[in-house]
Amino acid sequence: MSGKPEGSTGRIYLLLVLTTVFWGSAFTASKVAVASVSPTVAAFFRFGLGALFMLLILRLGKRETRNIPKQFRGSVILLGVTGVALYNLFFFWALHFSKASDGSMIIPTMSPVITVLLAALWWKEKLQRSRLVGLAVALAGTLLFFSGILMGDGVGGGERLIGGLFFLLSAICWAFYTLYGNRVLKELDPFPVTAYAMLTGAVLLGLFAAFDLMRVSWSSLEPGFWINQFYLALFPSVLANWFYYRGVQSVGASRAAMFMYIVPVSGVLLAVALLGERLTLVQMFDSLLMVLGIWLVNRRGESSPAGKLANRSVPE
Template sequence: MQSNTFFGPHLRLVGMAVLWGASWPAGRIIAQSMPPLAGACLRFALAALVLIPWMYWAGGFAQLRHWSPQRWLGMLAAGATGVFGYAAFFLSGLQHLPAGKAALVITLNPVMTLLIAAWLFKERLNPTIAIGMLLAVVGAVVVISHGQPLGILQGSIGLGELLILGCVVCWVLYTLIGRWMLTGVDALSTTAVTSTIGAAMLLAASLIVEGPSSLGLAWHSSGTAWGALLFLAFGATALAYAWYFDGVKALGAGAASGYITLVPLFGVLISALLLGETIDAPMLVGGAMAIAGTAVMTWGRR
């Protein structure tokens, strides 16, 4: 019994990393089959069908009427960046870029977040964190540039890489908005409300940019695409967040966040297994550096 109590949160956090890693090949399947904005809208609309009742059963609805206008503004901003912006760049980028490579580019998330947090919130950086940052950035550059870092200076970055870098920018903004405007709000309420707001924004954007027929095209997509979409909505969103919240509660935010460093590794491996994507030398070397860098950063923050 004690063994299960000890290993349970760790196993669920590994499961969370697997689900989030698998979201990249799932997103690639959807991006090849559905209009990206319509697909992203359906993903978060379906996720909200689980998250909102979950929030209600957890007693989260009682606090909504006490939220200040600033808090609602923060939710709106977080939904616009962390859901609408991130999801739009995510599926649009996966139209042009292999899922495994995209998963490695995302290792820039913690680097950019920590750098800006150090600037805005005066977070202290130590030599260990700095070494991890440098390693992660160099690794990501090797992946993005196909092993030719000087090519970046010559504008050789493709559209897919630029779109996935848009995911990085949106996630950093989402994280900083959360620290600035959403202090004191539990993670479940934040996820449920921002997912609902983001789904509404994605719906409006899809109707305007892709046209009214986009949802119909998404609706009539293949069974494989719908399977990937349902996995993203219920597996990589609702279930993965549930396991992550459980890990944070049992082990603390620092220990739980360390498992996120496994996400790009699982993303690459699952993409190769399910989609037959090749892992070339720049991905192997740069990915190892990027993943090691994020692990060193996590260790340094402790």
């Protein structure tokens, strides 16, 4: 994509709000999916369908560049392995053990923090004091959040902790995907990169799911299951990415990133409303610390490479 998309600022802001709601809803909708099929099958359905949608849009759209140059194909494959296949294997395994609301707090808040830490190690970028404070606050909130899981609130404490750790692994995968993808997106249109990375990840997820696919009771899958899968594939996976990139190109990465603070809020609210989940008062406080931490990380570091990457480091 080149240039800025047409449209008023109000319309772009609406698209960004929809993006955060779609991404937040993915936690609840994915939790519903793993109630009917195994985590590997649920991940494959979501991103197999998502890849088909993206490739169809890519093929029908009038785009100057639809193919990936040879020198970048290995990089795009690596993005598919880390940002789609591994991220979603950990994500759906986590949902099998834990609550959707846990993921909606851990992943959106920890991904930017881990991105900044990896950027500091990778690029040797000096961390300013305000960002160090933000990292400390976010990490403190995360540790307290996990301690709340360990103490238990009547919802599978041991298994829920395993799920929380899988969510954390997902956040690490997404942080790597963000850092490495930044090199590729400097040279290529983000839409085909995302489409082919999703296709790569979907193929790998299909291999992981091959055995479980043979055990699926297809006749027991109700229409609601398939509606949920199509929603996951189209809205959080395809439209949300498209809307977000339009927002970044129209109002800039820093302003667009401010909307990402809505993701954990929308995720938790939807999990409470649709799944009957709840956070304890202590975990609500811990969640606020996590959100405050990533705000502090981004507030002073938006002009730096790591700051810009942290702003973009929100899972799809």
